[in-house]
Amino acid sequence: MHTIKTTTGVTLHVRDEGPRDGRAVIFANSLGTDLRVWDALLPLLPAGLRLVRFDKRGHGLSDCPPAPYALADLTDDAAAVCDGLDLREVTFVGLSIGGLIGQALAARRPGLLRALVLMDTAAKIGTAEMWTQRIEAIRTGGIAALEGPIMERWFTAPYRASVPEFRLWCNMLTRTPCEGYLGCCAAIAGADLTESTRALSLPVLALAGDQDGSTPPDLVRATAALCGADFALIAGAGHLPCVEQPAQTARKIAEFLERT
């Protein structure tokens, strides 16, 4: 377990595993999850990689400054993790809002990133109106009030019906600090990376769960087309393919690492 303190004084929870001289791969989690979202995936990746993951602000064990956050704040945090660990030629794997952070970091620090994996994400996620409604609903009823519909977007029906760990993901979501969740909602609401993502020139792989209800496959495919990314569907997964189909997801990432 490591900590990185950003220049604005936010302490981030970081895990840094694998050989220090291995190829650096950093993972950024989604809204309402923490770095445990990568637990099933990481052991399935090729040996010898340096695997770094962190809880974005307001999630997991990282500090939770008051909402709202801007995508630039979250991007600064990710840059602070890379710089704090002296990572070079980084492959960035970002899930949903983590993918927004990856796109923004690739545009801002082209020399830092070697390749980008965009998992169940887009250059723009939802509309400002949709996020305002979600923020109001959570201010009124808490995150628990939205658990049912969020879980329908995150996981396929068979997973929700029969996998015991499903309850743990519900708990992770509803135990996310409200302020952290709302802060990140504001960051997503204000983010439209269409133009900067169109200008990216690094290798990009876009992945989408074929039953993702949050960032549906067509939305992810459209973002892939913007930056000339390879696109692949993960069969039998919702918004979190790294949880629901870790072996398929690991295979796609391993093939991408092999050729980049």
Ligand SMILES: O=C(O)CCC(=O)CC(=O)O
């Ligand atoms: O998962 C994210 O990071 C944002 C996209 C989203 O809306 C997730 C959800 O359906 O709650």
